[in-house]
Amino acid sequence: MGMSRIHVAVVGGGRATNEQLDQARGVGRAVAEAGAVLVCGGLGGVMEAACHGAHDAGGLTVGILPGRDRAAANPHVDVAIPTGLGEARNALVVGAADAVVAVAGEYGTLSEIALALQAGTPVVGLGTWELRRGGEPVDAVVPAADPAAAVALALAFVSTARRGT
């Protein structure tokens, strides 16, 4: 696929509402339509819905699993990497991506958002965590109105970063 192909990580909870699953499918579809590779944690919920959406649009999906069993990947993962690292694999999910789209999510998702921000990787959010420190909002996660806008924003950040280096 060429190393210059953009990789977008979609992060979010293993459990999700129907609305969040719809959003995740939309994000996956938009990632695939843009010709980008979708990276995720490989399990269910938002991860599975995003892979599903990407597959519907003919995209390639990568699942970086916490356990050792490739069979734990959701059925829409093309390339499953069983790490056996537990939650330390969250660092690998975002480390494999040029940009991150977070859909809702629990604390694991928050850790992925934080690890991405620490690495300087842009994060776009759909109904996900908001951060404050010292009583003031920290506007590090860029909010998006809908899945298409989220992916467009993520790709725009990558494009800007690539031009800049």
Next chain:
Amino acid sequence: MGMSRIHVAVVGGGRATNEQLDQARGVGRAVAEAGAVLVCGGLGGVMEAACHGAHDAGGLTVGILPGRDRAAANPHVDVAIPTGLGEARNALVVGAADAVVAVAGEYGTLSEIALALQAGTPVVGLGTWELRRGGEPVDAVVPAADPAAAVALALAFVSTARRGT
């Protein structure tokens, strides 16, 4: 030291204000005075101040480093573990602890808070990240008024958890 000895992780930024460093030293001292082992990321700033405080009170300190070089540990680390894992080592720092005290901090600290919460490990905060989702505060990080209170709260959570299991 016996496996039943309590381990408290102190997490916070590699860069910190003087006030934050004072707080970290106070946290380290209180951890040591309680007879607990202090675990941290082993580098400077809040990590070093916490180890310093623990040493002043005769405590034992463990530094779990991101790189491969034990010499990168701050001078108040007793046991330095060079992991070579980069930021994936954040999962090991909080995974080695029964409770976490967060002093201020940047995104790396936020990732440690998130990984701890995901694992069900209690987190007490001193001027650190506040979390919101869907416009509502998520009160997962327990705020403390000062270092002594932070450690007292952390130990109380561990004590409650141990009685409960």
Next chain:
Amino acid sequence: MGMSRIHVAVVGGGRATNEQLDQARGVGRAVAEAGAVLVCGGLGGVMEAACHGAHDAGGLTVGILPGRDRAAANPHVDVAIPTGLGEARNALVVGAADAVVAVAGEYGTLSEIALALQAGTPVVGLGTWELRRGGEPVDAVVPAADPAAAVALALAFVSTARRGT
């Protein structure tokens, strides 16, 4: 690609003789012709030659990199996973595979052979390490006469294991 698709790791040195590179290309080609996914450490030498061979036969290649930079992958890697784990990533390379083919190799390759054997994953060798303990040979790495035979043996082991469980 379906989780039931077989994954074969090809391990070997980043530096290799022309003969070893020819063998690695042959192994990669045979893996792809069998419809299996090729997993490797993603860098040069045997890893690159194996990916090259797999590509020539239309196969899919996965490179699990030690560093953080996807661009370090050789040009025949389809899916590059930058782990940032250093040599700890060797455990992920073999953990992602149903069988391992080792072509020559240095100590890193030996660690991959050992980690595979420890996990009960079959290892076939082409001019690679031989093991002895207590003065006696330990016949854990199955020697193969040529690349085609190596892959045939590896696939036969996987097939036997799948029937058995």
Next chain:
Amino acid sequence: MGMSRIHVAVVGGGRATNEQLDQARGVGRAVAEAGAVLVCGGLGGVMEAACHGAHDAGGLTVGILPGRDRAAANPHVDVAIPTGLGEARNALVVGAADAVVAVAGEYGTLSEIALALQAGTPVVGLGTWELRRGGEPVDAVVPAADPAAAVALALAFVSTARRGT
């Protein structure tokens, strides 16, 4: 303890003969008597015997565990680091050491020997793996006659390396 204190990893099987356990205890004792820190995988067999020996001589022991539970450490581990990394933690055990002493051992031990050699860390062996490649012995693991000699050799290698840099 100061970062300049020497760390020696003792690696070997979780199951061992009485003779091997005696050797491991002797190695642990010699490590402690030399004022070095003993690092190991934290579990039973050779690891426990080495920690036991070190404790008998007043030494400090560090156990880097594959799982997430500190309580899995053997009772002679002073500082237990639960990594949750599975066998990828083998890279951390040898990465934390200036020299490695291998007592017998299975494939996990072989992986630790290989990872140490790859990192340029000296390895001394007591009845452990012997390596061959291309029909020729590779004399990378230095054989020792007994536990005291093994530790003396390991420390001599470290001393030489430190003078050289």
